[in-house]
Amino acid sequence: MNFRFGKIDKKHVEDRILKSYKTLKCCGKAQKEFKNSLFICYARPVESEGEAKAFIKMIKELHKDANHNVSAYFVKEGNSFALKYEDDGEPAGSSGKPIFKLLESKEIRNAVVVVARYFGGIKLGLGGLSRAYRDTALSAIEEAGIAEVSEQVRFRVRMGYAESQKVRNLIGKYGIIREEIYSDTVEFILPVKTELEDDFVKKIKDLTKNKVEIERL
Secondary structure, eight states: OOOOBOOOOHHHHHHHOOSEEEEESSOEEEEEEETTEEEEEEEEEOSSHHHHHHHHHHHHHHTTTSSEEEEEEEEEETTEEEEEEEOTTSOTTSSHHHHHHHHHHTTBOSEEEEEEEEOOSSOOHHHHHHHHHHHHHHHHHHHHOEEEEEOEEEEEEEEOHHHHHHHHHHHTTTOOOOEEEESSSEEEEEEEEGGGHHHHHHHHHHHHTTOSEEEEO
16 A cells, blocks of 8 residues: 655644644545545544544544544644655545645644545546545544634642632632642642743742742643
């Protein structure tokens, strides 16, 4: 079996990664027919590259009788990312790339898309092939729905009892305390949106005149 993997300018993509991003709400499926060829697409959100690869493997097994199982994914984990598209024997750039470009243009991250094609005997040409894969993928993405996600970082804030109430009041403007620990000091553990991280740390230190310990978890 002949696999073709797309070459992607990772630096260009990395520059476009935002601290908040869009992903799929849930799994989506779509089926379309173009000149007797059947295209079946599956799209779903993922949390890791391993999860994306496992999903692709599962769909390939489900449609092992298909002529092609074309895929694309874009996964961001922390400050690293993984992205790839695969033509699976289709002409280079005709199938996996249009799907990836769709994810890119809609700024969808942490998602994988797989399209199984059953050839119907009529060639579609490069343009027709690209449109068929893209349109089927688009329908599956629309079925899944798109959600906005804000990336977060977890903090541990440790202070004396005297500062705890005013720190608690300030935290209410940035997030929700997930855990509280009381001993000879008070500890709050909470998530904060990544884009608010610097402002949060500065405000806490200013408010307490540096009488707190802040640890990024």
